[in-house]
Amino acid sequence: MSEKSTNNLLVIFGATGDLSKRKLLPALYSLYEQDALEHTSILAIGRKPFRSEEFRTYLRSESLIKTEYADDRDGFLEKIDYLELPMNDPDGYGPLRTFMQAHREKNITFYLSVPQELFEPIVSGIAHIGLNTASSKVAFEKPFGSDLESATKLNAFVTQAFSEDQIFRIDHYVGKETIQNILAFRFANSLFEPVWNNHYIDNIQITATESLGVENRGAYYDHAGALRDMVQNHLFQVLALATMEPPHTLTSTAIHDEKVKVIRSLRLGKDLLSHVVFGQYAGYKDEAGIPESSRTETFAALRLEVHNWRLKGVPIYLRTGKALSGKKTKVVVEFRKNASILYNEQDELDRNRIIFEISPYEGISVGFNVKEYGETKKTRAVWSEFIQTKEGPEAYARILSDLLLGDHTLFTRWDMIEESWKIVDHLVHCKENCPILHSYEKGSDGPEAVNTLLEMDGREWYE
Ligand SMILES: NC(=O)c1ccc[n+]([C@@H]2O[C@H](COP(=O)([O-])OP(=O)(O)OC[C@H]3O[C@@H](n4cnc5c(N)ncnc54)[C@H](OP(=O)(O)O)[C@@H]3O)[C@@H](O)[C@H]2O)c1
Structure with a gap:
C-alpha cells in the first residue's frame, strides 16, 4: 500500500462493478482534470484479489480513463489504492482498519456502489x-429499498x-x-411562473424511454x-421539480421540503386499473437471468394528479420503458x-407548450403561434429553443463533487x-393484480394501450 496523506478519502465499495467502470471512475477522472480532487485520495474496494498496482493496470487496460496525456492519467491513477475485502462479512473488515491506520485522512466518504443486499453488511x-x-x-x-417496508428497515439500520x-x-x-434547470426556468422568469397552474396548464407528460433491453442486468x-427502477426515483424527482411550489430559499432543506409536499399530494385515480398500463417486450423472457x-x-405508463391548490385537476402522465424506439427523456407541459x-x-x-429535453440532447423549447406569412387570420406553431451546448459535467461528476463537499441538495431525503x-x-x-400485461415489440413505442390512456381524456402524447 502506498503511503499518502490527503484531507479527504473517498472509499468506493464495489469499485470493480459496472457502475464504477462506466460512470464513477470516468466522472472522478473528469473531476481530477478540473483540479477538484487535489485534496482527495480514492480507495477502491472489491472482492476481486487485485493489488493496487494491478487495479491501476486494469483501469489503464480497460481504457476507462480516456486522455491523450499519459502523465495526466498516471497522476490520477496514483491517487487510487485497491483493497480486497469480504464486503458481506462485517467481521472481515480488519484490512480496512489497517489501511486507515496507515493513512491520516480526516474526512472519509463511503460510496456504496454495490447491490443493495450488501448495504447493511457494509454499514455494519x-x-x-x-x-x-x-x-x-x-x-x-x-x-434504496425495494418497497416501503424494506426501505424503512434499511433506513432504521x-x-x-x-x-x-x-x-x-x-x-x-x-x-x-436540464433537470436542475426546471426550477430556474419556473422561478427565475416572470413570464412563466404566473401561468404555472391549473388555470393555464392542461396536462404534463413525463417520458423516459430507453432503446436498450435489460442487457446483462436481467x-x-x-x-x-x-x-x-424508474418511477419511484427518477420520474418522481422530475415530477416534483415540475410541480412543486417555490422553495423560500435555494437551500437543500427548503427544496426538499417542497419536493416532499408535492409527492405527498399525489393522487392516483379511484379506478386505478384504467389509469395504468403495464407492458413487457417480446423476447424479454429469453434474456439471461x-x-x-x-x-x-x-414498460409502465400512468396517470396521476397533484392534489394541491396550484395544480388540482391537471393530469400528469408518466411513461417509461425498455427496448423502445429510442432513448428519450423529456417533460412536456401543455397549455x-x-x-x-x-x-x-x-x-x-x-x-402552447414548454418542453424540457433531457436526452438525447439537453435544452428547453417554448412553442407559440405566429401569423402565417402573408396571411391575415391563419397562424402556425413555431419554437423558441435554448440548447444546452456547453458540455456540463456528467451527472455523476456533479453528484460526486457535491458529495465530497457535503451538499445534500441533489440527494434524496x-x-x-x-x-x-x-x-x-x-x-x-x-400491477400484481392487473390481469393485463401487454406485450410490445422491441423497437416500438410500447403497447398501444399507452395511447388509449390519453385518448380517454381527449388528449395525445406529444412526440
Ligand atoms: N450499473 C448501472 O448502470 C447502475 C445504474 C444506476 C444505479 N446502479 C446501482 O449501483 C450499484 C452497483 O451497480 P453495478 O451495476 O455496478 O453492480 P455490479 O456490477 O453487479 O456489482 C457492483 C460491485 O459489487 C460487487 N458484488 C456484487 N455482488 C456481490 C456479492 N454478492 N458479494 C460481494 N460483492 C458483490 C461486484 O463485484 P465483482 O466485480 O467481483 O462482481 C462489484 O464490485 C447498485 O446498487 C445498482 O442498483 C447501477
Whole structure:
C-alpha cells in the first residue's frame, strides 16, 4: 500500500462493478482534470484479489480513463489504492482498519456502489471498526429499498450508525443540468411562473424511454421492473421539480421540503386499473437471468394528479420503458387551448407548450403561434429553443463533487423516499393484480394501450 496523506478519502465499495467502470471512475477522472480532487485520495474496494498496482493496470487496460496525456492519467491513477475485502462479512473488515491506520485522512466518504443486499453488511462492517465518525459520510446508490417496508428497515439500520446529515441517497438524474434547470426556468422568469397552474396548464407528460433491453442486468431488473427502477426515483424527482411550489430559499432543506409536499399530494385515480398500463417486450423472457414465468413490467405508463391548490385537476402522465424506439427523456407541459375566436377559426390553434429535453440532447423549447406569412387570420406553431451546448459535467461528476463537499441538495431525503414508496407500493400491488400485461415489440413505442390512456381524456402524447 502506498503511503499518502490527503484531507479527504473517498472509499468506493464495489469499485470493480459496472457502475464504477462506466460512470464513477470516468466522472472522478473528469473531476481530477478540473483540479477538484487535489485534496482527495480514492480507495477502491472489491472482492476481486487485485493489488493496487494491478487495479491501476486494469483501469489503464480497460481504457476507462480516456486522455491523450499519459502523465495526466498516471497522476490520477496514483491517487487510487485497491483493497480486497469480504464486503458481506462485517467481521472481515480488519484490512480496512489497517489501511486507515496507515493513512491520516480526516474526512472519509463511503460510496456504496454495490447491490443493495450488501448495504447493511457494509454499514455494519464500517461501524464494527469504528469508522462511522462524526466527520464521515456515507452514500447509497439507488434503489434504496425495494418497497416501503424494506426501505424503512434499511433506513432504521443505517441511522443507527450515521445521522441523516451524514447520509446521501443517490439519484443521479437530479445531477443533470436540464433537470436542475426546471426550477430556474419556473422561478427565475416572470413570464412563466404566473401561468404555472391549473388555470393555464392542461396536462404534463413525463417520458423516459430507453432503446436498450435489460442487457446483462436481467437478474436485478426482473426483481425491480419499471415502477421500482424508474418511477419511484427518477420520474418522481422530475415530477416534483415540475410541480412543486417555490422553495423560500435555494437551500437543500427548503427544496426538499417542497419536493416532499408535492409527492405527498399525489393522487392516483379511484379506478386505478384504467389509469395504468403495464407492458413487457417480446423476447424479454429469453434474456439471461429471466425466468419463463416472469410478469415483470419493462414498460409502465400512468396517470396521476397533484392534489394541491396550484395544480388540482391537471393530469400528469408518466411513461417509461425498455427496448423502445429510442432513448428519450423529456417533460412536456401543455397549455390549455386558446379560445381561437380570432385566428384559425376552422382548424383550432395549436397549444402552447414548454418542453424540457433531457436526452438525447439537453435544452428547453417554448412553442407559440405566429401569423402565417402573408396571411391575415391563419397562424402556425413555431419554437423558441435554448440548447444546452456547453458540455456540463456528467451527472455523476456533479453528484460526486457535491458529495465530497457535503451538499445534500441533489440527494434524496428520507421522507421523499418514504412517500415515493407508499405510492409505488400501491402501483406494484395494482400491477400484481392487473390481469393485463401487454406485450410490445422491441423497437416500438410500447403497447398501444399507452395511447388509449390519453385518448380517454381527449388528449395525445406529444412526440
Ligand atoms: N450499473 C448501472 O448502470 C447502475 C445504474 C444506476 C444505479 N446502479 C446501482 O449501483 C450499484 C452497483 O451497480 P453495478 O451495476 O455496478 O453492480 P455490479 O456490477 O453487479 O456489482 C457492483 C460491485 O459489487 C460487487 N458484488 C456484487 N455482488 C456481490 C456479492 N454478492 N458479494 C460481494 N460483492 C458483490 C461486484 O463485484 P465483482 O466485480 O467481483 O462482481 C462489484 O464490485 C447498485 O446498487 C445498482 O442498483 C447501477
